[in-house]
Amino acid sequence: MNVKVRIKFSKYGLVKFIGHLDVMRYFQKLLRRADIPIAYSTGMSPHQIMSFAMPLGIGLESDAEYVDIEITERISSLTALKLMNEQNVEGIRILSFRELPEGAVNAMASIKAADYEVSFREEMKPDFSCFEMLKDMYEEPQISVFKKTKKSEMYVDIKPGIYRIWGNDDRIGMCLSCGSTLNIKPELVIQAVYDRLKKDFPEHALLIKRKEIYTESDGVRISLDKIGDDIL
């Protein structure tokens, strides 16, 4: 019987330029190098059973990325952390390796919200207080912003997707809705501020770090690594 495991890892520094598909390939090879007893799917072309919670865009750093895997035999969380971190490149650290309870929903299907920390690049700091403007904007009943996706271009109200904002101009914190219903990216929130001021929002102005990803349990947001327990 396979054991379901949730892995939490961080991604920072140069590896922020590695795209999501390459991170997936990186993990496939990492698990082999670290000799983790990863389970394979059955069928003509077996592949490692592995699913990531949420892609991280190129250029973003993160303290909390999640991937669910299945293993064929239990190994202790400490051993797994050691084996994997010995094989990691600089910039990717495994933070936890925890067994999921029976029937747990996989990470991708259960995500509801994520925390971000946003700051401006030194040379691209705005000439106004972005944080103050953001707070003002947040007081309004709705925040309409022009959203461009691969499929459509339209105005959407992002207010219901912004759960909380905090911090100051150097570090703007925001908790945003994610997942299948409403997916809000931190750039879009800052874009809304610029739109409101009728200013051009320059490209690549922000440094963004994902701080945590949450699911919901009985109406309460809990971080994804709170589901599951360390393997002793």
Added chain:
Amino acid sequence: MNKQALSDKILLTVEKPARYIGNEVNSVVKDKDSVDVRFAMCFPDVYEIGMSHLGIQILYSMLNTFDDVWCERVYSPWTDLHAIMKENNIPLFALESQDPLCEFDFLGITLQYEMCYTNVLQILDLAHIPFDSKDRTWEHPIVIGGGPCTYNPEPLADFFDIFYIGEGETAYRALIDLYKECRSAGVSREEFLHRVSGIGGMYVPSLYNVEYDMEGLISSFKPVYDDVPSVIRKEIEMHLSDTYYPLKPIVPFVKVTQDRVTLEIQRGCIRGCRFCQAGMLYRPVRERDVELLKSYAVAMLNNTGHEEISLSSLSSSDYTHLKELVDFLVEYAEEKRLNISLPSLRIDAFSLDVMSRIQDVRKSSLTFAPEAGSQRLRNVINKGLTEEDILKGASEAFLGGWSRVKLYFMLGLPTETEDDMRGIAELSNGIAKLYYELIPKSERKGRVQIVTSTSFFVPKPSTPFQWASMNTKQQFLDKAHFVNDCMHEQLNSKSIKYNWHEADVSILEGVFARGDRKLGRVLKEAYKRGALFDAWTETFHEEPWLEAFDACGIDPDFYTARERSTEEILPWDMIDIGVSREFLKREWDNAINERVTSNCRAACSGCGARVFGGGVCFENA
């Protein structure tokens, strides 16, 4: 190591920024203050191609075993980054340290194909290193070239300080020691290069004078000093089981062309196909010990986490212990859920059995490379594969469940006639017909799929065809259309798909393959006019080349269309590959007379490679 040569903004603008950040698993980072020599190893093409090359991985790991050396990597910035670097005057850097190349002691550039020559100029240009060797000072790295194109390096002679002729394992230590000695003794760059010419395999082009006659043929080729050798013999590693091998190859983040472990089982080839340069250059055949290879395979798979392993050699079927090695790998792969790929295998009962064990028969295709459409022409090129071999292999394969076949041929081979070309279509048709005869209708899953491809023959230096004339672009295209028409006449033409290459790139390849020093100017002119990444269909443009030839007053036909006399001084005559000119002449004569020469194991044909004192030449001794 978090130094970053390119800003976040640039990295977020360019395609695949992971090409430029280094930091991959198994890349080597040293303290630059603790080494004496910094070596930048460059493959002048995009990262995904360069990272797939075994030779660089071997040299990288070898040089990094030297405590006093730190070897790093460089690849060609893709056109998007090229434009940004030019515009902002950003110097080209090595991946590991992200330091500019000008800070390095050596810049090694591997020359794998002629169509990367403008990329060599791009590297020098972006690195702020003068194009011409004569304009460089100790402020610049020593630029050294290696790889198959150095067996005629003359078109690049102006741009390189040294060409390393032969296999890289043998002479780098001596070269680095000499460099350290000369630098600490404060000798001039010129004097250093002069002394380098005394090391085996080192060709220092600036130390030779070339004179031409009225027609542009070489009339004399002489060293400028008495102690500079007039002939440079290739370096060769005769002990393949006792040399460097990269057991911890670098694992790229981005998906590269060869995303797998590569196990080099042998060097050289016993077959002696007359068009094949590699088959002549790497004589004699030398095999690696099978037990050693098994342990290498396991170590490399563990150290990389790759899910696939591939065997590398010119003709894997000729490796003496192939069955033992493959049986081991198949068993290991099943246990560890790995894939195996076996290129360059002859199709026979053994290989079909192996392939049916390692891949999905319905999805995979079989590859035959008859190279020529008739037995007559196959005799001319000494390709030992007969029509009977092909049909036998194909029938076994069809009965085993395969229904896709790929066929590779060349057009423009010496002595080729319309019958030979028609033979390409007829052989393709014959294989399709065989399928319909062998496999009853009820067992077929649609049509058999035959994909026939032709490339255009480019005569290469140090082969029996080095004197041959090459077809013109128009001749090539006429031939491709002729074959295409023949295909349509075949009964089973609906089961056959025919592809042919573009001809203009083949012509350029032909010019530079057998070119001389006069072509250096053409390269510079073409690069100046925007030629770059000429090996890529989407970035190749003929115009800058046509303009460059015109501007230099050079007629490309001089290098391609002309049949050379066997008495002519060839630009690459100073290079000795062990295989004698007499043997090549004999083989040229045998070709014209349609006479076959046996492979090295069946009978020695006295090519000259015995002089290296090992390998297949002494197998039965």
